[in-house]
Amino acid sequence: MEIDPFVFRLSIFILSIFIGYYVVWSVTPSLHTPLMSVTNAISSVIIVGAIIAALAGNSVNIFDTANIFGFLAIILAAVNIFGGFLVTQRMLAMYKKKKKEK
């Protein structure tokens, strides 16, 4: 009897929820805002699907309806990826330790 590949994906999914649970509880509360912006950025890995969708089909008509939705999704996800990572970096750069008292 063969196991449906779906079950493997479901396993990855469930295990990742557990990893997420433990990793996020260890995030220090002072970094909760950067946590939100970085999760925003990484969830935009959905761009992978958008790229495949945009380049799908024959090369005769690259602006088929399905492709157009792919292209639109690329723009949205790209805004998020660049915006999300950069704004996180900008925030994290501000967190500094106490300097030696003069």
Added chain:
Amino acid sequence: MSANLLAIFYLISGILFILALRGLSSPETSRKGNLFGIIGMAIAIGVTFLSVGNFSIGFLYVLVFLLIGGTLGAFIAYKIPMTAMPELVAGFHSLVGLAAVFVAISAFLNPEVFNLGSPGNIKIASLIEMSLGAAIGALTFTGSIIAFLKLRGIMSGSPITFVGQHYLNLALGLILLGLIFYLCKTQVDTWFWTIILISFLVGVLLIIPIGGADMPVVISMLNSYSGWAAAGIGFTLENSALIITGALVGSSGAILSYIMCKGMNRSFFNVILGGFGGTDQSFSEKGKEQKPVKNGNADDAAFLMKNASSVIIVPGYGMAVAQAQHALREMVDALKKNGVKVTYAIHPVAGRMPGHMNVLLAEANVPYDEVFELEEINNDFANCDVAYVIGANDVTNPVAKSDPQSPIYGMPILDVEKSKSVLFVKRSLSPGYAGIDNDLFYRDNTLMLFADAKKMTEDIIKSL
């Protein structure tokens, strides 16, 4: 590139994303974590390009659109003021949601590309996954737009409720499930479009009854939804990077919502069902009796703090509104020169999103090891000379501990009242979002400083 190799690369990006979140456990490791995240993303996009393989004209368009979006994103990231971070995050959530909807539509229209079957004959499992992804994505999109409008002040922060609201939401939810069932049975595309449209509506209906001050919960919740939407699409596309990320983001948002609810001592459902929050002016006006308050000015405050040996600063949303964080930091510098020990106390729900105050203080160059969370610092109030409350209110209200009738009863509060004297910077005596009077205003050891947070702080600096 073989499908197996591709899957391994996606797994690597997934792991790098986990490390990105892991890095946030301390500010020192966080920057490296962010770098891991960027590398993970670059790998995911890079191998996707390689897997598609045909570097035709379409590929060029992909790059162009990627650049357009990227430039726009980078521009926003550099321009946005730190006080606008809650709106920005809400806005970004809406984009993830809409992107998920678009990818789902694409997969529905052109299922061959993703090996999901052919139009009109899509695998049942894939149909369920993509309609769930699209539905959650759609409600994340409209919900985040509403949250954005409320945070931006374009829409009033007060909750919008009407009779039968929750039944309507319940009915719509059931209709959605029914539609997904019919879609699987008939494969008729009308159902798919209807699912998306109804989900758009549900997103709006879910967020409008939630008041402005509950925004920390809303933002965290939408964060979580955007993750589940991504995971749904990940199942459709059989992409492990997307499944892993979706699960991470989903649980991250859920944990943040939980922390925020706990910070207000309210159940998640209580917040979602809404109706609380907003500024109910009529309620506060009528119960108003003139109780004496001690009214002070900047010189009094400066005198008190200069002669104190320890001061604890309690910032709240008012500080963000007045953009007083830089002035505050200057004031603290001046106090430190006088040998005063200064620390900051942050309540979990201070501000409009998790960690909001911390970011603002970090922006003003306040070292993070002077900033403490509620549990860490609450015992120190008893030994502190002055508590300087700037733009916070409900999170200091002792009524939360004493009066079981109060709407905020049981909420963990900062024990400001235990310090020798309390300075309250506030524009008026008006109650906070919970619509209740703060007992602390009328105590003998409280000095009210009626002014804009920034202006008052600047005045104090002058007289120091």
